[in-house]
Amino acid sequence: MSDLITIIVDGREVQVPPRTQLIEALRHYAKVETPAFCYHEDLKVAGNCRICLIEFEGPRGWQLGISCHMQTAPNLKVRTQMSSQGVIKARKGVMEFLLVNHPLDCPVCDKAGECTLQEHYMGQGRHESRLNDAVGKAYKGGADHRFIDGKGDDRGGKRIDLGSTIILDQERCIACTRCVRFMDDVAKDHQLEIAGRGEHAYITTFPGKPLEHAYDLNVTDVCPVGALTGKHFRFQQRVWFLKSVESIDPSDALGANITIDYSMTGGEHGKVWRLMPRRNVAVNKSWIANRTRMLYQQLAVNRLTDAKVAGADASLEGAIAKTAAVIGSAKRIALVASGHSTLEDNAALLALADILGARAEVFSGSWLAVGKADGIALSGDPVANRAGLTEIGLGDNLDALVNRAGEFDALITLQDLWGADAAKAAALAVIPNRIALASWQDATVAQATIALGVRCWAEARGTMINSQGRVQVLNACPVMADPQLDPAWAILARLAGLGWTSELDALKAAQTRAPRLVGLSYRAIGPQGHVLAPVAVAVGA
Numbered sequence: 001m002s003d004l005i006t007i008i009v010d011g012r013e014v015q016v017p018p019r020t021q022l023i024e025a026l027r028h029y030a031k032v033e034t035p036a037f038c039y040h041e042d043l044k045v046a047g048n049c050r051i052c053l054i055e056f057e058g059p060r061g062w063q064l065g066i067s068c069h070m071q072t073a074p075n076l077k078v079r080t081q082m083s084s085q086g087v088i089k090a091r092k093g094v095m096e097f098l099l100v101n102h103p104l105d106c107p108v109c110d111k112a113g114e115c116t117l118q119e120h121y122m123g124q125g126r127h128e129s130r131l132n133d134a135v136g137k138a139y140k141g142g143a144d145h146r147f148i149d150g151k152g153d154d155r156g157g158k159r160i161d162l163g164s165t166i167i168l169d170q171e172r173c174i175a176c177t178r179c180v181r182f183m184d185d186v187a188k189d190h191q192l193e194i195a196g197r198g199e200h201a202y203i204t205t206f207p208g209k210p211l212e213h214a215y216d217l218n219v220t221d222v223c224p225v226g227a228l229t230g231k232h233f234r235f236q237q238r239v240w241f242l243k244s245v246e247s248i249d250p251s252d253a254l255g256a257n258i259t260i261d262y263s264m265t266g267g268e269h270g271k272v273w274r275l276m277p278r279r280n281v282a283v284n285k286s287w288i289a290n291r292t293r294m295l296y297q298q299l300a301v302n303r304l305t306d307a308k309v310a311g312a313d314a315s316l317e318g319a320i321a322k323t324a325a326v327i328g329s330a331k332r333i334a335l336v337a338s339g340h341s342t343l344e345d346n347a348a349l350l351a352l353a354d355i356l357g358a359r360a361e362v363f364s365g366s367w368l369a370v371g372k373a374d375g376i377a378l379s380g381d382p383v384a385n386r387a388g389l390t391e392i393g394l395g396d397n398l399d400a401l402v403n404r405a406g407e408f409d410a411l412i413t414l415q416d417l418w419g420a421d422a423a424k425a426a427a428l429a430v431i432p433n434r435i436a437l438a439s440w441q442d443a444t445v446a447q448a449t450i451a452l453g454v455r456c457w458a459e460a461r462g463t464m465i466n467s468q469g470r471v472q473v474l475n476a477c478p479v480m481a482d483p484q485l486d487p488a489w490a491i492l493a494r495l496a497g498l499g500w501t502s503e504l505d506a507l508k509a510a511q512t513r514a515p516r517l518v519g520l521s522y523r524a525i526g527p528q529g530h531v532l533a534p535v536a537v538a539v540g541a
């Protein structure tokens with residue numbers, strides 16, 4: 001606390017960190033909600049929208065200033081909308097200017113319900129319209145503002161196809177430059193720019209160039225209005241019908257934080273409509289890769305919603321009984337853990353191995369190639385819970401299983417071995433009983449003598465440890481491919497004869513193998529994750 005300084009907000013002393021953007025200090029320390037369009041906590045300050053105006057006492061007395069650009073300094077005196085009619089009037093003026101050329105097409109706009117312009121009109125605007133109906137609004141989407149440029153490209157106007165992922169509705173743009181700054185400073189690829197001057201200014205790509213980037217859909221998140229919309233979600237669902245659960249990217253070891261946005265309508269058992277980035281400054285800030293965002297499209301496709309025995313469809317109950325019989329009679333059983341599964345699933349696999357005793361041997365690791373981190377929201381390692389496997393004492397010994405496959409008469413795998421490396425996995429075909437627990441009908445299911453359908457990453461609560469050593473929670477979305485499916489940990493615990501009734505039992509089992517996890521509950525881990533304490537290294541080790 002000694003590092004804090006005092007500023008005076010609406011006559012009240014407030015302790016804030018020094019050299020902090022005033023808008024952040026007002027929001028988080030003075031608890032005064034301050035509107036913004038161009039300001040974004042994870043982008044450089046631009047200071048062009050002016051809606052965050054406050055009054056501060058400067059050398060010429062009280063004057064207006066923009067709180068996104070100003071920084072806190074000792075004894076800075078500030079008036080907000082809570083004490084100044086001048087601030088209220090100035091913000092109303094800003095709103096009126098912004099709305100002069102913004103269409104009132106909220107009923108058909110995809111951003112309605114999460115549009116900052118709508119929110120701030122209710123909070124800061126509420127002005128009477130002074131527009132002349134006889135003249136009307138000069139929409140940039142109108143015929144006058146659509147034109148073919150010197151290179152033959154369609155510019156300005158309505159429904160511009162910006163690239164493979166995004167549509168631009170030019171008339172809704174308020175020229176905040178958030179999208180430009182995202183592409184410049186985060187994606188580091190200058191693909192968007194504001195062209196033109198004054199009321200003719202418009203957002204555009206460079207002549208003849210589309211907007212194409214592995215992260216370009218983040219511009220639809222930062223766009224405070226409905227100017228930039230993703231083709232995948234445009235006109236699919238009204239956002240006020242959606243509920244969210246917090247989860248993480250299960251396809252990469254950074255575990256970018258996301259929300260799963262769903263509704264219980266739209267499919268037999270509900271539907272997941274989109275994945276959105278969830279802010280975690282230490283992990284992915286406010287960004288996710290397009291690749292992560294599109295994972296929702298696989299949730300209801302090619303699922304293994306029942307079981308297969310010898311390649312034929314079978315009931316889950318019957319296949320579990322057959323699996324129990326195989327386990328009961330097998331002499332040597334190889335159990336393969338998975339870095340794509342949660343700690344809970346892997347702890348259940350280890351618990352089953354304990355019950356089987358000397359007949360069982362556990363293998364772990366992955367044959368998938370590890371790429372490079374992109375510095376935004378992907379680590380490059382496709383094995384999301386690799387650190388979790390290490391934490392519960394599992395090493396990388398999959399190749400040993402290939403070399404010794406002939407020793408085993410049963411294989412139980414949590415991971416898609418044939419999908420990762422079919423050439424290596426081919427050696428496992430000598431194992432007569434191959435049992436796969438899988439969410440999708442993948443390459444390993446095709447090779448399995450028994451395949452058991454289980455819930456996927458979005459359907460069961462569990463934990464993973466990311467590449468930074470941060471334990472993170474995947475919460476269960478109530479939308480299921482089939483509600484009869486159980487999580488993998490539940491089937492494994494059942495096969496082991498354990499009386500586990502919830503994922504908490506599985507988490508506790510993981511804690512018995514990982515001292516650093518002891519004491520953690522899902523609540524204690526929290527939405528931002530829990531960083532594990534560094535492992536003490538013995539001197540001389």
Ligand code: SF4
Nearest residue numbers: 173174176177179223
């Ligand atoms: S398109 Fe959206 S994010 Fe880009 S400048 Fe316009 S309002 Fe801002």
